[in-house]
Amino acid sequence: MANLIAQNTDVLVYSRNPALVEQLAKDRYRFGVKLHDRVRVINDLERVAGECQLIFPIVPSNNFRSMMRSVTKYLEPAHVLIHGTKGLDVTGIHLDDIPKKGISRRQLHTMTDVIKEESVVVRVGALTGPNLAQELLEGQPSASVVASKFDEVIARAQLVLASPQLHVFETYDLLGAELAGVLKNVIALGSGILEGHGLGKNIQAMLITRGLHEMVYFGRALGSENRAFFGTAGIGDLIATATSQKSRNYTFGHRLGKGEKLAEVAATSQELAEGVRTLMITRHLARNLRLRVPITEMLYRIVFEDFPVDEAMNYLITYPYEVDVDFL
Ligand SMILES: NC(=O)C1=CN([C@@H]2O[C@H](COP(=O)(O)OP(=O)(O)OC[C@H]3O[C@@H](n4cnc5c(N)ncnc54)[C@H](OP(=O)(O)O)[C@@H]3O)[C@@H](O)[C@H]2O)C=CC1
Numbered sequence: 001m002a003n004l005i006a007q008n009t010d011v012l013v014y015s016r017n018p019a020l021v022e023q024l025a026k027d028r029y030r031f032g033v034k035l036h037d038r039v040r041v042i043n044d045l046e047r048v049a050g051e052c053q054l055i056f057p058i059v060p061s062n063n064f065r066s067m068m069r070s071v072t073k074y075l076e077p078a079h080v081l082i083h084g085t086k087g088l089d090v091t092g093i094h095l096d097d098i099p100k101k102g103i104s105r106r107q108l109h110t111m112t113d114v115i116k117e118e119s120v121v122v123r124v125g126a127l128t129g130p131n132l133a134q135e136l137l138e139g140q141p142s143a144s145v146v147a148s149k150f151d152e153v154i155a156r157a158q159l160v161l162a163s164p165q166l167h168v169f170e171t172y173d174l175l176g177a178e179l180a181g182v183l184k185n186v187i188a189l190g191s192g193i194l195e196g197h198g199l200g201k202n203i204q205a206m207l208i209t210r211g212l213h214e215m216v217y218f219g220r221a222l223g224s225e226n227r228a229f230f231g232t233a234g235i236g237d238l239i240a241t242a243t244s245q246k247s248r249n250y251t252f253g254h255r256l257g258k259g260e261k262l263a264e265v266a267a268t269s270q271e272l273a274e275g276v277r278t279l280m281i282t283r284h285l286a287r288n289l290r291l292r293v294p295i296t297e298m299l300y301r302i303v304f305e306d307f308p309v310d311e312a313m314n315y316l317i318t319y320p321y322e323v324d325v326d327f328l
């Protein structure tokens with residue numbers, strides 16, 4: 001993203017790792033790609049906040065609140081923050097205690113909630129859509145969605161993000177766009193499980209289609225509209241992530257589907273699969289809200305309780321779905 005933005009403006013990238021900053025200052029290559037001349041990597045949050053009015057905070061959801069706490073003292077109301085994190089924040093309970101204690105709506109926060117809770121910044125937004133990092137690094141074309149309640153946030157994002165490589169869509173449906181990006185990771189994980197287990201495209205299509213229904217149900221239960229789920233931030237990102245070996249969630253699921261246990265995959269994959277954390281949260285939230293989400297339930301059992309994939313598929317095939325499309 002830094003290289004893309006550098007096509008339009010100067011970019012400061014923050015890393016908390018001083019050794020990495022030093023190394024990048026020397027060799028200027030990251031993930032096999034040369035850093036754009038307008039990109040500088042630094043280890044100084046105060047300088048980032050001092051020199052940049054527009055900031056894109058993008059770290060995994062489990063670290064988002066602590067990252068905000070480390071930068072908040074440097075932030076002012078004039079700053080604009082557009083996050084790119086596809087996960088949920090949980091307060092008042094440790095993730096490992098959720099199976100015992102359950103979780104309620106008020107314990108869940110989107111990343112824009114966290115930004116507003118932890119700082120004086122009000123002009124917030126989200127960057128989402130089908131943006132597999134590996135494809136962006138290869139220079140492949142893509143589309144993003146910038147969501148915000150504020151025209152000026154969207155306009156600024158357009159100005160720095162849009163390029164011949166990236167089309168930028170806009171929406172005011174901030175919650176819907178954020179949730180779509182979060183929830184599709186669970187379906188991508190499931191899609192990888194089916195593929196890893198040797199199942200075909202027919203059942204994968206059913207999982208993705210009915211998975212989209214469940215995303216919409218969750219969205220409604222959390223207070224969002226349906227619309228974002230049917231656009232680039234929803235179906236768009238779902239297609240990219242639930243069908244690509246370049247998706248970490250899909251790949252994580254693929255290994256589970258091949259028979260590896262959660263602990264093995266987690267211990268040996270350096271890469272992040274937000275969908276695993278989201279699945280833990282959404283399955284228990286569904287119980288609390290009494291939502292009928294059989295795919296979420298089956299994926300939870302496969303991932304966290306070693307439930308056999310074949311039995312889960314049998315459950316879904318015989319599940320008494322009433323009609324094909326029931327949310328329009
Ligand atoms: N990669 C992708 O294709 C896409 C990712 N996303 C979303 O972006 C988010 C991040 O994913 P991604 O970048 O791929 O994850 P990675 O695991 O590749 O990288 C996470 C980065 O965040 C840094 N970090 C973690 N915690 C902190 C903190 N408290 N302060 C400062 N830096 C921190 C890590 O630093 P360190 O190296 O020092 O540990 C690391 O550089 C996720 O929510 C993901 O869903 C969204 C669209 C596409």
Ligand SMILES: O=C(CO)COP(=O)(O)O
Pocket residue numbers: 086129130131132133185188237240241246247248249250272273274
């Ligand atoms: O959100 C993404 C693509 O839009 C990235 O997906 P993964 O985290 O599964 O790689």
